[in-house]
Amino acid sequence: MKIFIGADHRGCALKEKIINLLQKNKFNVQDLGAFDCEKSVDYPKIAYKVAKAVTVNKTNRGILICMSGIGQAMAANKVNGAYAALCYNSQAAQLSRQHNNANILVLGAKFIKPNDIAKTVNNFLNTEFEGGRHLRRVNQIKKIEKGLKLGN
Numbered sequence: 001m002k003i004f005i006g007a008d009h010r011g012c013a014l015k016e017k018i019i020n021l022l023q024k025n026k027f028n029v030q031d032l033g034a035f036d037c038e039k040s041v042d043y044p045k046i047a048y049k050v051a052k053a054v055t056v057n058k059t060n061r062g063i064l065i066c067m068s069g070i071g072q073a074m075a076a077n078k079v080n081g082a083y084a085a086l087c088y089n090s091q092a093a094q095l096s097r098q099h100n101n102a103n104i105l106v107l108g109a110k111f112i113k114p115n116d117i118a119k120t121v122n123n124f125l126n127t128e129f130e131g132g133r134h135l136r137r138v139n140q141i142k143k144i145e146k147g148l149k150l151g152n
Contacts, residue, residue: 001125002028004053004062006046008072011065011109012037014117018063021118027125047075047084054103055081061125062104069108076104080145088112090119097127099134100141 003022007015012034022029032049034041043066054062062084064072069086076084084104085096088111096102105124112120129138140150 001059001061002030002057003125004030004032004050004060005064006032006050006062007034007065007109008041008043008046008067009034009037009039010067011072011107014065014107014109014112015063018065018117018121021121043071044075047072048079051076051079051082051084051104055079060103063121063124064104064106065109067108067110069106069111073106076106083141087120087124089116090123093120093124094127097124098130099137101129101134101138 005015005019019029019031030053032053033046047064050062050064054060062076064076064084066072073084073086076082082104083100083102084106085100085102086106086108087093087096088108093105096105105121107120143150
């Protein structure tokens with residue numbers, strides 16, 4: 001699994017902590033920016049880079065961080081094949097994988113508790129998609145993405 005990570009200036013410091021955590025756990029991590037925590041950067045550009053990189057291979061995962069996480073999630077979800085889940089705790093991260101097959105974890109640096117970061121990232125990266133009834137719903141999301149109508 002390759003992990004692509006990106007943050008705007010408001011998530012840059014948290015991104016560095018997460019990169020260190022991932023590298024200690026021997027994950028293959030590629031940092032897509034921002035590289036200067038003091039310089040303002042437009043989050044949609046970072047979200048686009050990460051989302052595009054993640055969609056190249058089904059085993060890829062992404063992590064995006066900004067102040068609230070909202071903008072990063074909105075931007076990443078515009079890329080076909082990117083399924084970004086804004087998670088403020090470890091349980092949400094686990095469910096985003098189990099039930100929704102999310103491939104990008106989005107974190108709000110202002111809202112995630114420091115003690116929850118490692119478990120949240122770990123749950124996201126180590127939880128498998130359950131399939132079953134959830135597969136039907138994920139396939140409905142994919143239909144929406146393709147502009148197809150959903151039945152009643």
